[in-house]
Structures are given as structure tokens and as C-alpha cells.
Amino acid sequence: MAALCTRTLGKVGWSLLESPGVRRPGTVSSLAGNLSSFGSRRSFGTGGSGFRSKLLSLRGAGGRALGCAFLLGGGLGLYQSVKMSVQQHLAQGDTKAPAAGLKLTLYQYKTCPFCSKVRAFLDFYGLPYEIVEVNPVMRKELKWSTYRKVPILMVADDVQLNDSSVIISSIRTYLINQDKSISDILRCYPEMKSVNDSGKEVTEYLNKYWLMLGEAEITDIYPEKGMQKEEMKWRQWADDWLVHLISPNVYRTTGEALASFDYIVREGKFGNFEGFFAKYVGAAAMFLIAKRLKSRHNLQDDVRQDLYKAVNDWVAAIGKKRKFMGGDHPNLADLAVFGVLRVMEGLQAFDDMMKNTKVKHWYRHMERETLNHGGRN
Template identity: 35%
Template sequence: MNILREVLKGKNKNEYNITLYQYQVCPFCCKVRAYLDFNQIPYKIIEVNPLFKSEIKFSKDYRKVPIVVIDGLINNQLNDSSRIITHLNDVLDETKTMNTKDTVKWRKWVDDTFVHTLAPNIYRTNEEAVEAFEYISEQNGFSWFQKQAVLYGGSFTMYAVAKRLKKKYGIEDEREAIFSCGKKWINEAVLPNGRFHGGDKPDLADLAAYGILTSIEGLRTFNELTKEVPQLGAWYDMMKRTVPKCSGIKINK
């Protein structure tokens, strides 16, 4: 996006003035945060209520998250996690070392396959759906009434959605599907290249896989996945040590 390059040209990262509209545990939002944090780009966070979405009422034609708003950009809105990351990376990574052809292939696999195993797992049963939304409600800065609406309305809705997603993506056994993806990522993407897919340091494929997995850290699914695929847990821990803590500042509570 040449316009974005022109807007950010000559500015240091502290001057980008980026605002991220997100759900705290949305895997696609987590991908964007992982990229921004890894590159130590400061940003502001607007937490969007997943039921009412009043925070993104300015976005008439696009009602999903993440949305990134950059001051100075005409129609200053970037949509879709992979497009957001690609456009920002085109500005920051002029040598394109973080986004090789193989990296693009694995980023697409994360978006098209790996991420779609998450919801059918974390909302697999009513009990797990409530457990997941208890965690979600704790992570967001919502009022007590908003938390109750998200907890009970959201868990019921996502339990039903997870069943539809399972059918849509041809998933027969939820746990086996995510275990298989974890093994594929480690055995085919990471181990042939070294510590990370990017070799000695993470590239955009590492950040994509890590980002989506941060959305389920602390949940039953994550614990079972890293127990089943210990090398995935080891890679995840290395990523966690490599990616700085969140540099985003929440500006709504």
C-alpha cells in the first residue's frame, strides 16, 4: 500500500499513531498484537463489546475485528489481520526477509486451517464454552452487566457457532484436529528451519501461529495441546520470551 508508505515515511515507530479495535482474545486480533509487540510499535487499544459493537459504529461496511486506524491515512482504516500485518510489514521490512514465499504459504495455512480448529475446541461443550467466556470476561474491561451478557449470551451463541464451524471445515474430532495442526506446524514448519520457522528469529509465519495460540493460553484446550505436542509448548515458550510484553495502551474501560 503505497499510500501507507507515504503516510509513515520519515516517521519513527513512536509517531505512527495506531489504534487497534479488538476483542482481547480474538485470535486474529492477537495476531496483530503479536506483530506490533514484536516490532515494538506503540498503539492504543479500543476494546469492542462482541455483542453490541458500538465501538466500531464508524465502520459502516466492515463489522469485524481487528480494525486498525492510522492517523493521516485517507480512509484511515485497515481491515483484516493478515492485510494489516502485510501492509505494515511492507513499510518496516524493506528487505522482505520476514515474508518469504514459504512464509506466505504458512501464514495462509494458519489463516485457512489452524485457526479454524480453535473455536470448535474451546467451545466444544457447554461447560467449556462457559469456561472460555469466564476467561474472556475477565480479560476485558467491561462493566458487570456487560460481563454477564457476554458470559451467558456469548457462551450459548459460540457453543452453537462452534458446531456449525466443525461441520463447515469437516472436523470430526476437535481435539485430534488441533493436535494434528500442532504437530504439522512443529514438524514441517519449525524444526526444518531451526528454533523458529524464520530460523534464528521469528518471521511472520511464527508471529501468526503464535498470535492465534495466545488467544487460548490458559484454557483447557491449550493445556491439552501443549501436553500432546511438547515441542509446540517449547516453541511457544521461546516465542513468548522473544515477543515483548504488550505495548498497547487500553483507552476504554
């Protein structure tokens, strides 16, 4: 959510500064260049370069000033907010968790729903992992990788897993059957590149919602008919639909956009100068972008209704006889949906969702399961 905003504002700023007749100020370059980095890592994975586009182009001194504002507000300011969360994160409790010998490093944006999905999965299964917060504007922390998106999960510093669903499926497969290495399992999710209708190159991963298990293992993990297909269906639903409802709802109105950025600034303990740009310039830009997203995904005028319907559809699919989609314990679909919804916590959209849908009971149970590492058993 905030990561989308930061990257977009950074692109806007650079577009303004690089427009004909606009000279890039040295002060902005030095400020952006001094954003902290966590160093480089060697990559043995594969991936394509990120896609960059210019959102607008303005000329003259006015464009230069506005470009500076966008870079300072959307880049430096918002990044310092998420940088407050940079930490060495180790799951608490029993070190005898399954596959605890794996050294895991997660490259992420804290408020990215796909990254939140991966954290929910790792926390639920009690897997220790280290977090590297990526600067959404400069992305220096990913300079070692040809794959420029997050999340990325590094295993033992030499195996790179890309795409949140591939990460989850690969690690879950390994937890069930450790006869094969992570590298061997990763080969079951081949990368496929194509060009979409807009002419943009996109990367997809085959089989990413499948666990690579033998027949006996599948029967053990999915004892009832249809459980595996149901899990896969709702994992894909979280990626293809639910995640696209987040930004339009968080930045639905100018007031909500301001409140969202006020929350981000307050959490980051900004100085007055940085806080001003992050809040007002960022909120204005994301309000406009949210309108575009609403049109792109054919959402209703009141996007809350799409969010409410999606969440209630999820609760209805679980039904009254099950505690989770997975039964008595969460499955991968539960963790995916929880991870996506969690990024709205602290904002009006989240409060409205909890008040006007039937999701609260399930959501609170999921909170406890992830905090208590319920998947260890």
C-alpha cells in the same frame, strides 16, 4: 473467540425481539444503547458493510424473554468483560523503535485471533499503539467506518488498514523501506468483492501475504531460497485453517463451554446477575454453534485431534535445526501462528495442546520474543 460468541448472541437476541408478535422491550434497548463508546474517527479507507443474518425466530412472550436473556448475557455481560481490558496501550521500552513516529490505533476485540495476530506483530517490532476495544454487539466505535469488521488499524488518524494480513504486510513493508508512504503501499493490496456459494458478499485483498519490496531488499530479508514462499504459505494456513479450530475446541463440550465463560466472567468481575447470563446462556449458545462449525469445516468427532495435528504439522515444518520458522528470529508466519494460538490461553484447550503436542518449546520462545520486542534489532 469470545467476540464471535458475543456477536452471535447479540444477533440471536435481536432476532428474537424483532420476530412478529414480539415487541422490543424498552429496558433492553436502553441498556444496549448505554454501552460505552470511544467516539468516532474519520475514515479514508474503503470497505463494505458487515453481513448480518438472523439465526432463529421465536414468537410470543417466551421469545421476548429469551431474547432479553441473550442480549443481556451475550451482549451487555460479555462486553463488560472485554471492556475491562480497554486501555491506552503503549509498547514499553526504547522509543527509538523503527517507525516509532507512526501514530497507530488498533480497533479490536481482545479475544479475536485475527486481532491477536496484529498485536503480536506490533509488540514484536516494538511499535507503540493505542487500543480501542469495540463493542461486538453495537459496534459504535466503528460508526465512522463503512468497513464493519475488526481488526482495523488507523495510521495517523487518516489512513485505514483493513484485514489482519494486509495490516501486517503493509506495516512490515514500511519498516523495511520507508521511501514510500503507508498510503502508497496500501494501493498494492487492492480490494476485491465477490459472492460466495452461500450468496454472501465477501471481501478479499489481493497480494495480502506479499511484502512489496525490491529485489535487493527481498534478498536481504529472505537470504535462503524458498524462505519467502514458505512464510507466505504458513501465514495463509493460519488464516484458512488454524483459526477455524479455535471455537470448536474451546466450546467442545458443555463443561468446557461453561469453564470458558466462567473464565471470561471471572476476569471481568461481573455482578451476579450479569455473570449468570453471560456464563450459562452464552455457554449453551456457543456449544451449539461449535457443533455447527465442526460440521462446516469437516472436523473429526474429537476436534482436539485436528488441533493436535495442526500444531504438530507446524512444529514439523519448522524442523529440528531451526528455532523459529524464520530461523534464529521469528518471521511473519511465526507471529501469525502464535497470535492465533494465544487466544486460547487460560482455557482447557490450551492446556491440552501444550501437554499433547510438541509446540511448547516454540511457543515459550515466541512469548519472550514478543514481550521483549525482539524485532527491534
